[in-house]
Amino acid sequence: MPPPRQNILEIEGLTLSYRARGAVVRAMDGVNLVVGDGEAVGLVGESGSGKSSLARVVLGLVPERVSRIEAGRIVIAGRDVTRLTQAEWEGVRGNPVAIVFQDPLSYLNPVMQIGRQIAESILRHTPDLKVAARVDELLELVRLPPACATAYPHELSGGMRQRALLAIALACRPRLLIADEPTTALDVTTQAEILALLKDLRQRLGMAMLLISHDLGIVASACERIYVMYAGHTVEWGRTQAVFGYPAHPYTIGLLKAAQAARNAQGRFATISGDPPNLAELPTGCPFVPRCPYAMAECSRAMPGPFDAQGDAGHTVRCWRYHETASGIAVARPARDAG
Ligand SMILES: Nc1ncnc2c1ncn2[C@@H]1O[C@H](COP(=O)(O)OP(=O)(O)O)[C@@H](O)[C@H]1O
Numbered sequence: 001m002p003p004p005r006q007n008i009l010e011i012e013g014l015t016l017s018y019r020a021r022g023a024v025v026r027a028m029d030g031v032n033l034v035v036g037d038g039e040a041v042g043l044v045g046e047s048g049s050g051k052s053s054l055a056r057v058v059l060g061l062v063p064e065r066v067s068r069i070e071a072g073r074i075v076i077a078g079r080d081v082t083r084l085t086q087a088e089w090e091g092v093r094g095n096p097v098a099i100v101f102q103d104p105l106s107y108l109n110p111v112m113q114i115g116r117q118i119a120e121s122i123l124r125h126t127p128d129l130k131v132a133a134r135v136d137e138l139l140e141l142v143r144l145p146p147a148c149a150t151a152y153p154h155e156l157s158g159g160m161r162q163r164a165l166l167a168i169a170l171a172c173r174p175r176l177l178i179a180d181e182p183t184t185a186l187d188v189t190t191q192a193e194i195l196a197l198l199k200d201l202r203q204r205l206g207m208a209m210l211l212i213s214h215d216l217g218i219v220a221s222a223c224e225r226i227y228v229m230y231a232g233h234t235v236e237w238g239r240t241q242a243v244f245g246y247p248a249h250p251y252t253i254g255l256l257k258a259a260q261a262a263r264n265a266q267g268r269f270a271t272i273s274g275d276p277p278n279l280a281e282l283p284t285g286c287p288f289v290p291r292c293p294y295a296m297a298e299c300s301r302a303m304p305g306p307f308d309a310q311g312d313a314g315h316t317v318r319c320w321r322y323h324e325t326a327s328g329i330a331v332a333r334p335a336r337d338a339g
């Protein structure tokens with residue numbers, strides 16, 4: 001039997017809040033998420049569900065003044081990093097965990113040539129390396145022509161900038177790459193190219209990846225396992241085929257239906273009925289209740305689960321319908337929300 005795969009990232013029951021203009025916003029509430037070494041994991045959810053907060057807190061990048069970890073812990077490569085100081089975070093950033101964002105332009109230095117930015121990233125981790133050769137190697141790895149080394153960010157297209165940012169991230173030889181909406185700002189053709197590149201890099205480098213997107217199709221095509229996030233909660237997770245083939249949470253079911261409808265209507269943006277939640281004023285219990293066609297009396301009392309979604313090993317859902325004592329008594333709700 002092969003030895004069990006070590007986890008590069010473990011998030012356990014993590015609750016993160018922001019204080020903003022007098023209100024407290026819980027961007028993450030009891031979040032569980034695991035990424036195995038070398039594994040490709042997807043995180044999906046609509047805008048404002050807390051995906052970027054998760055990406056940032058894993059690297060100590062949430063603003064300290066206004067944020068607070070209220071509960072839970074983050075473990076990276078076996079080390080508890082929940083309460084690191086900024087100086088200690090420097091030992092995590094880049095290696096073992098690197099991150100790329102949606103808008104490369106805000107993370108690239110506008111007045112420095114791309115090659116030098118890659119070189120700086122290399123030197124931060126391996127000061128004695130033959131840097132020029134490694135810069136060339138990294139450009140080739142992300143499929144940028146060698147001439148890009150002397151280009152400035154504004155001279156590159158959006159797709160090329162995203163490749164440059166990837167090269168900077170890969171310069172640190174991360175064991176886990178977090179990609180937060182890496183293709184969202186790009187046109188459809190470039191999106192597909194970057195996605196193909198990410199898949200290829202992950203396999204060639206044996207690197208784990210946490211791919212974050214509001215787009216189900218993107219994570220489905222690139223990831224072995226998927227987490228679905230709603231209003232700061234991870235509400236369903238499991239193998240991609242299980243979550244997309246047999247969705248268990250009413251939110252996942254709604255998302256998949258909406259994506260199907262959007263495809264039929266030729267690219268209309270997928271939305272589900274009801275209003276997006278206000279994280280500063282969440283009801284007690286499951287945050288999806290106001291939009292849920294299956295809500296029962298107990299759903300408003302406490303957040304359920306996690307429970308087995310039944311069928312596929314590891315397929316987990318936080319919905320009272322999967323608890324054996326669920327009453328099945330529906331809560332009266334306006335007709336427009338049903339179905
Ligand atoms: N620095 C911040 N200060 C206050 N609130 C924030 C901050 N960053 C994010 N939030 C809030 O946290 C919630 C989750 O945001 P985010 O993590 O960016 O979600 P997503 O990436 O899924 O769109 C939102 O309500 C957002 O307004």
Ligand SMILES: [Mg+2]
Pocket residue numbers: 051052053180181
């Ligand atoms: Mg985001």
